[in-house]
Structures are given as structure tokens and as C-alpha cells.
Amino acid sequence: MFNIDSLIERITWNEQGLVPAVVQDAVTKQVLMVAYMNRQSLKLTGRTGETVFWSRSRQSLWHKGATSGHTQRIISITLDCDADTLLIQVVPNGPACHTGQYTCFYETSTENTVSDPETTSVLFQLEQVIADREAERPEGSYTSYLFNQGVDKILKKLGEECSEVIIAAKNNDNNELCSEAGDLLFHLMVLLRERKLPLNEVLAQLKQRHQAVRAEHYNEHGKIKN
Secondary structure, eight states: OOHHHHHHHHHHOOSSOOEEEEEEETTTOEEEEEEEEEEHHHHHHHHHOOEEEEEEETTTEEEETTTTTTTTTEEEEEEEESSSEEEEEEEEESSTTTTTOOOOOOOOOOOOOOOOOOHHHHHHHHHHHHHHHHHHHOOOOOOHHHHHHHHHHHHHHHHHHHHHHHHHHTTTOHHHHHHHHHHHHHHHHHHHHTTTOOOHHHHHHHHHHHHHHHHHBBBBSSSOOO
């Protein structure tokens, strides 16, 4: 599925013939795990389209999800500038961590943390929570229920929420409208995750449209066109 012969030749392998592989969710861009690959596992990864690693503890090949079903479908494989680390973007079919967590990097420290306005905004936080629910499918979670039911159920709920937003607006009830708009945004985010469409791509589309509109009204000097 992936022709990685030329990539293998460019890699700077360590003394054990291994290269670290950083696995990232192709949609949310969150790092899921770090593992190692040798030449054979990388060839199998390219051939199967799913991640296959080399287990240093077991000294054997390790097809991620072979027993649990939590496979990782490859979207892209990129070599870094020093040619000694791989970045593998995937669509995960379940949790990446053996603990059942969506990512192996789930323990955080509140000390000396730098806040990034983009990644800490509520929509991006919601996108991450929804991704967690899709991967982990905890019992009793409404989000898990939606993913388990499939896209038709998600679309049905999205349609219902659209109708409720319209009704709230017609009723001139802003409190109700605020609540229903929140429900609509949530179900839209669930649909985006089900379709593996990152929120960033939607926002980029809006930005592109905004810039196009501005270009129609302003000349190259920033002046309004006559």
C-alpha cells in the first residue's frame, strides 16, 4: 500500500537497527504513542497499511491491534530532518494505550504549563474529548452510544438539533437558542470525528472564504475598490 523502499534507505538506523516512530492521530494531531521499527516492521507497515512495530522487550514483531482489534490505519509516513525519527499519522481504531486510554500521553502536570489559546479553546477541547470517546467507548457515555450506532444515528440527531435551533429562534427565546445551538455544535463535532474531518480544516475553509471576500473589495494597496 505504501512504497517505503526509498524511505528505508534514507533512515539513520540506531545501533540496534531501530528507528523511533511517533504515532499521531491524523485528525486531532494528538500524539498517541511512541514505538520502534526495524526494517522488517517498516516494510510490513507499508505492505499492510497498518502500524507494525518491533517490540524491544519481546524481541519480536508487533502488529498493533492484532489481538485487541485496536489497529492504526496509516495516512502518511514522514522522516524528520535528521533522518532518525519517523512521524506516522494514523486513523486509530480504538485506544492506542494498553491501559485503554486514547493516547499513551494522558498524565499531565499542571506545573509550568504554557497555555496555548488555540489548543485550549473549548471547541478544540471538545474535539479531543470526542476523539477519546470514539477510541475508548466507555459504557454509559452518550458519545460512545452515537459512535456505536453509526453515522445514520448521528445524522438523525444532527437533523433533530437543527430543527430545535430553528424552533428556539422562532420562539424568540435566546436562553433556549443558546442551549440548542450548543447541542447542534456538539453533534456536528461528533459527525466531523466520525468522518475523520479535523475541525482545523473547517476553520481553514472559513478563513479562506473570508480572505476571498476581502480580496473582492480591496485592491493590492488595501484600499476599497471603487
